[in-house]
Amino acid sequence: MISEDLLSTLSELANVLQTQRTLGGALANIAEAATTSVPRCDAASVALSLSGRPVTASATARVALELDVVQYDLHHGPCLTTFRRAEALRLDLVGLEAQMPHFAVAARRRGVVAVMSVPAIWGQETIATLNIYSRTGTFDESAEAVAAVLATQVTIAVSRSPEFAAARDVVEQAQRDADDLSDVSVATGMLMANQSCTAEQASGLLRQAAEHDERTIVEVAQRIIRQHRAT
Incomplete structure (x- = not known):
């Protein structure tokens, strides 16, 4: 069930998105909404897929942008896995060195202990991911549910944007x-x-x-x- 706080956030977000004339502005507002509505979210980003190549379109903090770029450079990480599998991914970075050694080390150097990536799906394609980073604890199913609602807003914003098509x-x-x-x-x-x-x-x-x-x-x-x- 969607909480009253989330309903309030979504209502405010909907009003803001209606006034946004650029895709970047819309995505920035969605990412910012994640930091206030997703439990234990300390930073968030939205990555778009341009012909199969990920690019960060919005980030609420430098750490989110840096860890997105780390994944692009490595061609590996939760964001890219979500793009490929079209499914949400929640990771506790403690003890993850065996699976994603370089990314886990880069994240922990920046104080990040958990990451969650949720797909924004349009038709049969993952057109974006909402990436959530935490310095305070791991993400649970309730956090994923909230992020999924926000990812839907990403899909709506991107699918309506002439900037994305261009x-x-x-x-x-x-x-x-x-x-x-x-x-x-x-x-x-x-x-x-x-x-x-x-x-x-x-x-x-x-x-x-x-x-x-x-x-x-x-x-x-x-x-x-x-x-x-x-x-």
Whole structure:
């Protein structure tokens, strides 16, 4: 059952979110609400998934941001596990060195003894996580229940945000550009090996083939790679 305090917090949060014009502002308010409504929450953050890459969109304290970044650097931790499994995770960091040694050490250095990560799910996708950090004790089921309610607010805020859609488009285009550049680089190397030519000469061959076939250099590079793999 939702407590009167939580109902009051949600009511206040709903009023605030209606006046927010940016996604960042909305997420900041949700994270701040976690620090007042989730038992033993000392810091909170909201991490968004942009084309599978986590990025912290809001944090109530430096420690939350730092521990989010630690996980991104390690490619491991409760936030990333929640993204992958789409389920809430509560961890007591005491004795967790065997499972997440580097993260556990980083957290305890900052005085954090427990962490909880709850997914914000939109359709079949985890689009964000609400990450809760404690310096005072572990999280129980009641704390998780409150965090889950707030995670739903994250889903609503993100799903309605044109900023999120635009950010995803930018990241996806950047990834496509990087993939295209990689294909051109690979094809150039193949031509250098097969034609015994320099990188400049190989680039010239790619340009000539693209002009002759009325294709882009990327399309020609991808064709060369396919032909090489087929032999």
